[in-house]
């Protein structure tokens with residue numbers, strides 16, 4: 575079920591694109607606060623690629639092997655031309671009359687997003703949020719291994735969550751010398767976030783997923799993604815209000 579159009583036609587699933595973007599959401603050399611430095615892959619496209627990736631994994635579990643832009647667009651509520659444009663940045667991966675091979679698309683998107691690689695991730699702060707993140711099973715599938723968790727509360731240190739031992743935050747540096755990790759998740763109270771981030775960066779951590787409601791000022795080599803559910807809710811409320 576593919577649009578019968580020719581190669582290089584953006585309305586066709588078979589699209590030969592300019593060279594694939596090397597930089598990605600997981601690119602450790604991306605500028606601080608800006609994880610997309612590629613003009614071919616702006617932030618919204620990276621977000622959509624991640625959604626395509628998730629839906630394609632689901633499809634694979636149902637033994638589907640092929641998909642076209644219309645079907646993929648329907649799954650993530652994006653129009654087929656937008657799907658084709660996003661996927662065109664990945665190189666020639668669609669075939670006229672056939673669409674996209676699901677496994678190939680998963681591999682290619684994974685490569686571009688950095689989840690085709692294996693990443694070691696450390697978590698600092700094992701309170702209610704950190705606890706939930708440790709129990710979440712979805713990271714591994716995308717190549718993110720939570721390799722260690724740290725906290726400074728004596729009643730937490732030494733306990734185990736989902737098979738991961740909670741270590742003393744005072745040992746972050748020693749652990750990272752012996753077991754380097756490129757990514758970290760920060761789930762400590764805001765007032766401690768910067769100090770911990772600086773220590774992680776000093777241990778060659780290159781990317782931080784920051785849940786603490788504070789702005790981290792880190793060297794440009796460090797990529798930071800801030801997650802703020804409250805401001806996402808604000809955006810949602812704004813969108814609904816605007817419709818009224």
Ligand SMILES: NC(=O)c1ccc[n+]([C@@H]2O[C@H](COP(=O)([O-])OP(=O)(O)OC[C@H]3O[C@@H](n4cnc5c(N)ncnc54)[C@H](O)[C@@H]3O)[C@@H](O)[C@H]2O)c1
Pocket residue numbers: 698699700701702703704724725726727730743760761762763764766770784785786787801802803804
């Ligand atoms: N971004 C979001 O959408 C979102 C949602 C919930 C919470 N948060 C933020 O995430 C962070 C954690 O939230 P929570 O609800 O899990 O809080 P929490 O108080 O339950 O957990 C914080 C944990 O960090 C530990 N900690 C404190 N100082 C530390 C230090 N210096 N080194 C190591 N560990 C330290 C504490 O012992 C505790 O276990 C907070 O900054 C909170 O504001 C963000």
